[in-house]
Amino acid sequence: MATTTEVSSTEFNVVGTRPIRHDGTEKVTGRARYSADIQLPGLLHGRVLRSPHAHARILSIDTSKALDLPGVKAVVTSADFAKPSGRVSDLTEGAIHNMGFMANNVMAGEKALYKGHAVAAVAATSPHIAEEALGLIDIQYEVLPPVLTLDVAMKDDAPVLHERLASLANPGLRPGGLKDDDDTGEATNIANHFVFESGDIEQGFKEADVVVEREFDTASVHQGYIEPHAATAVWNADGNITIWCSSQGQFAMRDQTARLVGVPVSKIKVIPMEIGGGFGGKTIVYLEPVAAALAKKSGQPVKVTMSRTDVFQGTGPTSGTHIRVKMGANKEGKITAVDATLAYESGAFPGSPAIPGSLCMLSAYEVENARVEGYDVVVNKPKAAAYRAPGSPASAFAAESVIDEVAGKLGFDPVDFRMLNGAREGTRRINGVRLPRIGYMELLQAAKDHPHYSAPLEGPNRGRGFATGFWGNGTGPASAVASVNSDGSVSLVEGSPDIGGNRVALAMQVAEVLGIAAEDVKPAIGDTDSVGFTSNTGGSGATFKSGWACYEAAHDIKRQMIERAAKIWEASPEDVSYTDGVLTHNSDPELKLTFRQLAARLNATGGPISGRGNVNPRGQGPATAGCIVDVEVDPDTGKVEILRFTTLQDIGKAIHPSYVEGQMQGGAVQGIGWALNEEYVYNDRGEMSNSSFLDYRMPTSLDLPMIDTVMVEVPNPGHPFGMKGVGEVAIVPPMPAIANAIHNAIGVRMTSLPMSPGNILEAIWSQQEDGKA
Amino acid sequence: MAKKAHIETTINGEQVEYLCEPRQSLLEVLRDVLEMTGTKEGCNDGNCGACTVVMDGRIVNSCLVLGAEAEGANLETIEGVATPDSLHPLQQSFLQNAALQCGICTPGFILASKALLEMEPDPGEERVRHWLAGNLCRCTGYDKIVKAVLEAADVLEVKG
Ligand code: FES
């Protein structure tokens, strides 16, 4: 059952309704085309050869035998790509990516830095021939000791991945970089070490009546999108390149590929195919530059695809972490101090989400005295990619578990304790930034009022847990163009790939402004030559920023429609009003034109009308979520069953409530998988031993109950309809909520993820040992 | 390279002939040879259900069937579920219930659910969850998919 708690209600015609998505029929009939569905005349098939070693120097690559295989048309190695500098001094402040590292990740240069790191690629007339050819490429490696854990990586005498890695102390430079040539500092694996501080923690701990300190570990997990990566490229003789791929941003793919193959962005057109899930993992290039390089060499179109094992070993995942949290609170239930250290594995190249993880950890609370120290550490594992609310789930697992323990020791109900400390409008985050109006307090109240929270829970080994989470939400530049058709419909071209229903939510914002039906807006996602720059569908930002662009484009149409009506009526635009899709002459109400009527007369009265929106809006507003979960633990097997699950989220205003619920449910279930089963399992050579869906176990329908949703609607002042990004935050609270429920059920505090049967049994046994000792 | 085999089969009621290499899977044949890309690949090793098709009345993962094994078979794929002028009640129900987000898993879920409802017109939630456990969806958390299948069962019963 889904419920909505509204704080204020504005009347809308379209916003808040549930029209059928425009791309729905194509998707339920198999006609929608995803990245691997492209077929072209003369298409070659590309495959990538990947390093069998987690850490090795590449001494030589001999591709001659592969090239001799009939059917093989091209082979590429790092020699076929541009070499952008990876130096810190060449990065701009606030840079999102280090292109030198990205080039190296796409195709290994001097060293292979993880098992699965791309080292060469082949294009052939069939996928099977391409696969055979990979086996004929002869690479000589000097195998080096792999650095696989944070512990080892952070030691002074650890083997280093990058001899010239700069060790930064700057949370503004997440992608990290290489040292300048004249810098002779020590070699290290610590790419960034930063501290956020506020107040006086020493004083704060003195004032505490209870102090809890614990350490937590979380394993790497993969985004797990069902569609593997695929990219198809054509490189024409005039130097123009076309790429078909599915990604979270066609412009990011274009710009990154341009840098990596060494051409201006104007030479590349990226055509966005439908995307089969991304969750953050499809925001950076892997195959696009490879397909382009193979297309150039072979002179034919090339489609490069990944196998599921390639996806696990070569893309994603999110960081493994080690987090220590010490928290003090007084008898009145106020948190007096927090001291935390967070170390995140970034994989082979810097840029883990240690920074957002550290920033989000305490952001839902008013904590006067806090110190949060973060480390970004390179290890011989795939380069970490964004995954839904990057960084926040791990830090919330730690902090929300400790809050549960502190509240329990002080005798407070977990929701009450959070209410006593919860953040409101104006609360300062640890980086000094003040929060805008958020709905955290309303969310806590909604949790308390929910029947699930007070429902009886009987039976042995059953327990209930609660936890919350915070995510900053993102925004960025976005563009949209909308054109009025003669039948009164509007064709909308926007720049945000539709990852889970945002296309319909954008069309609805146009319809709302124009007073027409959602079905009368026809949304399409433009390629990079058809619409203005739009940043990634990421950071929960697409429906917000592209929504703003659509809102602007619709207002642009509205203004021109008013002018046109004025022209027809020989009046001035001020004499015309526009309400609910009807234009009326203010002083002569007999003069009326519906949107549809006027649309039919545009060509004859001055020409077609299009509206545009080009924005980079602020005011996206952070998001909070919470969940209530009931579990049953089998003390003999360690298996945890989810009996009941309610997810609550501070959503601003739902544009399309069904897809908001969908984001909440999907995020919650990814969180459940992360909590209970999912992890990268490595052997001591740094080989992932569970790189298939059989062994990397994501939740199935059978593992879950229905996921109840509560949408808490506190309008976001930063958006005309009060909406805010909803895509990510629901993944944050399930891990601590389930850990808290397990504690409630069997009295065992889980401090590492996943809470798989084996880990639960070990925790039970070690608690029994301690009890005996 | 081994010689290609000439295969005759029936797909969505139509007689189809194709040539395939002995090593090509039915999934590859559908997608690459016949250009019927509605059937999706998620894993190519039988663990995600994105490639689900119906073969002689049974659901199979087409990535685990060889193209050559389809000789004389009767196949049903996502392309054959709707009629030219109307969607199948399951497809309609998936749309109405917002049971897809990215949609890559949807063809597989629809074929698997259709097979279930043809055998058991009135399954309960548990049965639906059990039946669909071989189909992975990473986006929805399954809630809306299960509801869509249960609702389609009701619609089909009224119609039937
Ligand atoms: S592609 Fe066949 S089961 Fe996954």
Ligand code: FES
């Ligand atoms: S809707 Fe994306 S995998 Fe199911």
